[in-house]
Amino acid sequence: MKIVILAKPVPDATGQERLGPDLRLDRVAIPPVINGNDEYVLEAALRLRDAGAEVSITLLAMAGAFGPDALRKGLAMGADNAYLVSDAALAGSDARATVRVLAAALAKLEFDLVLAGVDSSDGGGGVVAAALASMSGLPYLSYATSIAPDGGRIRIKRFSATGYDVLEAPMPALVTGMQALGEPRYPTLRGIMGARSKTITTWTLADLGIDPASVGADAAASRVSTFSIPDARSAARVVKDPAPEAAKQIVDFLIERRAI
Amino acid sequence: MPGTLWAIAEAGPDGHLTKLSAEVATLVRGLGAAAGRDVAGVVVGTPDAVAALAGELAAYLPRVVAVEAAAAATSPIAALAAQGALQAMGADPNASIFMGNFPDGRDTAGLLMAALGVGVISNAGGVTWNSGPVAEKGVFGGRLVTTSSFADGHGIVTVPLGSVPAEAAASAGVVETIVLVGAAPAVTVLERVSEAAGAVQIEEAKVIVSGGRGVGGPEGFAILDSLAEALGGAVGASRAAVDAGWIPYSRQVGQTGKIVKPEVYIALGISGAVQHKVGMQGAHTIVAVNTDPDAPIAEFADLFVIGNLFEVVPALVAELAARKA
Ligand SMILES: Cc1cc2nc3c(=O)[nH]c(=O)nc-3n(C[C@H](O)[C@H](O)[C@H](O)COP(=O)(O)OP(=O)(O)OC[C@H]3O[C@@H](n4cnc5c(N)ncnc54)[C@H](O)[C@@H]3O)c2cc1C
Ligand SMILES: Nc1ncnc2c1ncn2[C@@H]1O[C@H](COP(=O)(O)O)[C@@H](O)[C@H]1O
Numbered sequence: 001m002k003i004v005i006l007a008k009p010v011p012d013a014t015g016q017e018r019l020g021p022d023l024r025l026d027r028v029a030i031p032p033v034i035n036g037n038d039e040y041v042l043e044a045a046l047r048l049r050d051a052g053a054e055v056s057i058t059l060l061a062m063a064g065a066f067g068p069d070a071l072r073k074g075l076a077m078g079a080d081n082a083y084l085v086s087d088a089a090l091a092g093s094d095a096r097a098t099v100r101v102l103a104a105a106l107a108k109l110e111f112d113l114v115l116a117g118v119d120s121s122d123g124g125g126g127v128v129a130a131a132l133a134s135m136s137g138l139p140y141l142s143y144a145t146s147i148a149p150d151g152g153r154i155r156i157k158r159f160s161a162t163g164y165d166v167l168e169a170p171m172p173a174l175v176t177g178m179q180a181l182g183e184p185r186y187p188t189l190r191g192i193m194g195a196r197s198k199t200i201t202t203w204t205l206a207d208l209g210i211d212p213a214s215v216g217a218d219a220a221a222s223r224v225s226t227f228s229i230p231d232a233r234s235a236a237r238v239v240k241d242p243a244p245e246a247a248k249q250i251v252d253f254l255i256e257r258r259a260i
Numbered sequence: 261m262p263g264t265l266w267a268i269a270e271a272g273p274d275g276h277l278t279k280l281s282a283e284v285a286t287l288v289r290g291l292g293a294a295a296g297r298d299v300a301g302v303v304v305g306t307p308d309a310v311a312a313l314a315g316e317l318a319a320y321l322p323r324v325v326a327v328e329a330a331a332a333a334t335s336p337i338a339a340l341a342a343q344g345a346l347q348a349m350g351a352d353p354n355a356s357i358f359m360g361n362f363p364d365g366r367d368t369a370g371l372l373m374a375a376l377g378v379g380v381i382s383n384a385g386g387v388t389w390n391s392g393p394v395a396e397k398g399v400f401g402g403r404l405v406t407t408s409s410f411a412d413g414h415g416i417v418t419v420p421l422g423s424v425p426a427e428a429a430a431s432a433g434v435v436e437t438i439v440l441v442g443a444a445p446a447v448t449v450l451e452r453v454s455e456a457a458g459a460v461q462i463e464e465a466k467v468i469v470s471g472g473r474g475v476g477g478p479e480g481f482a483i484l485d486s487l488a489e490a491l492g493g494a495v496g497a498s499r500a501a502v503d504a505g506w507i508p509y510s511r512q513v514g515q516t517g518k519i520v521k522p523e524v525y526i527a528l529g530i531s532g533a534v535q536h537k538v539g540m541q542g543a544h545t546i547v548a549v550n551t552d553p554d555a556p557i558a559e560f561a562d563l564f565v566i567g568n569l570f571e572v573v574p575a576l577v578a579e580l581a582a583r584k585a
Pocket of ligand 1: 474475499515516517530531549552
């Protein structure tokens with residue numbers, strides 16, 4: 001089975017992200033990692049392989065010059081190869097342009113299953129995968145907490161407000177997943193060494209036949225006009241008393257704040 | 261032609277309009293008044309259920325389109341909601357479309373983005389009008405706030421819980437009913453499993469009593485249940501507690517869980533990691549109980565109790581009972 005993982009390089013969430021003078025994320029200042037939710041779906045694909053299925057795993061990303069660093073980590077975890085769409089004209093692209101690019105890239109790849117994260121940690125809205133499925137004519141199954149291919153069909157558990165729904169569709173299909181799929185593995189030393197010889201193929205917009213004027217900052221559907229730092233909450237009132245007295249103070253505080 | 265402002269609504273697990281949908285509808289009505297635009301709502305559901313839902317939505321909006329979709333019984337709602345919204349809206353090239361920033365709303369937004377070729381502003385906590393929607397949103401876990409707008413004045417906006425209080429209109433709107441047309445959905449729902457039937461959902465709760473690694477195990481959560489009951493609230497959790505298997509994932513608060521905005525959030529044995537903080541920092545009042553005086557949550561709690569939750573929680577339950585008596 002051929003699986004393509006949409007693996008977005010994002011700034012490391014533990015770093016201090018900041019906006020550049022153009023009010024866009026300064027992606028150069030922070031070391032990139034693969035978006036957390038995308039690592040979970042990669043882990044799910046690797047577990048299918050661990051369970052004995054014959055699985056090839058291809059990473060696909062659209063990113064700038066920092067892309068290969070993040071993709072290497074996914075290759076070290078066990079993905080087989082990677083494709084990176086990178087082009088100066090892509091700078092400042094919004095979700096709409098990202099979908100155009102990823103759809104054109106997917107059209108050049110062979111797959112039974114596309115896996116993506118439910119959303120990206122760098123301000124993504126959780127809309128790219130649904131739009132991409134629609135553009136690429138793929139059944140769309142989202143918010144998976146488990147993923148089970150079975151013959152030509154895919155079955156998932158979808159997280160719901162009270163539990164889960166069991167969904168099924170024919171493959172090829174696009175599935176999004178998240179943390180409940182299970183903790184991603186750390187790359188082993190052997191994995192890290194092996195990743196060095198795996199291929200990352202870079203595609204430009206010309207390779208995908210996309211007009212540069214249809215993507216990038218100038219073609220973005222939305223614009224950021226201002227940014228500010230919100231007011232901090234005022235300092236906490238601290239209680240150190242023994243439990244019975246602390247309990248009284250909590251109730252008094254909640255009444256004072258008209259919270260109960 | 262100035263476009264209509266549309267609210268796409270959804271039903272909660274109890275079959276009623278969600279609080280979030282009521283808020284989105286209220287927001288859209290207010291924007292319509294500010295912009296001098298028509299406003300309308302869409303709701304898609306099974307022929308049995310959609311009329312009642314549309315009636316609930318019409319409390320907030322002057323016009324509601326109820327879309328009957330028999331397939332809603334056996335397939336995910338987002339694809340049908342997107343298709344139904346397109347059918348209800350007809351040709352309306354300058355329309356702006358609003359929906360909740362929950363899973364089904366986000367899926368619907370993505371599908372509509374592809375169908376209409378417009379942009380999306382996601383998770384817009386504060387929306388105003390200036391020749392189009394202007395959205396203020398927190399980014400990087402709320403460490404920064406940005407203002408965005410659409411280059412051509414219209415698009416799709418997903419709205420988080422608690423951006424405006426839900427408020428019914430002076431008079432109820434009219435409901436039109438249409439029947440969804442289109443190909444059968446590719447995805448089938450085989451089964452719907454409820455793990456927490458009857459339990460108060462955290463998104464809707466006014467009070468959330470949330471436990472972390474400090475709760476120590478599933479037995480610890482039984483103590484939290486008694487506090488939640490005393491306060492009429494719901495039990496939430498940090499990821500550490502969910503990963504440990506002490507409580508279902510549907511209770512997780514945070515970046516990869518649920519974003520909540522209750523009146524009161526009581527964090528018990530939760531350190532306050534940034535991924536947890538982004539899910540609950542919108543709470544009106546935050547109370548934390550932690551044995552560690554240096555826990556990061558001390559920096560954004562309103563009341564910080566240095567103490568052992570296994571002593572403080574029972575004392576709190578007793579105190580609440582004593583005051584009630
Ligand atoms: C990509 C990603 C996504 C994530 N998403 C989420 C998310 O959605 N939600 C989330 O919560 N986390 C999330 N995390 C995890 C997050 O970083 C923290 O690891 C997690 O929130 C810690 O949970 P905790 O506070 O319960 O545990 P800990 O950090 O271990 O804190 C336990 C606290 O309990 C206190 N304590 C211990 N015993 C007692 C006692 N008897 N009485 C009182 N206090 C006591 C301790 O002093 C400590 O402060 C995510 C992480 C990553 C990398
Ligand atoms: N530039 C990108 N490269 C690869 N995958 C992406 C990219 N942007 C979004 N995705 C995928 O789409 C998912 C949702 O992203 P978003 O809609 O931006 O929150 C992510 O978790 C990724 O799997």
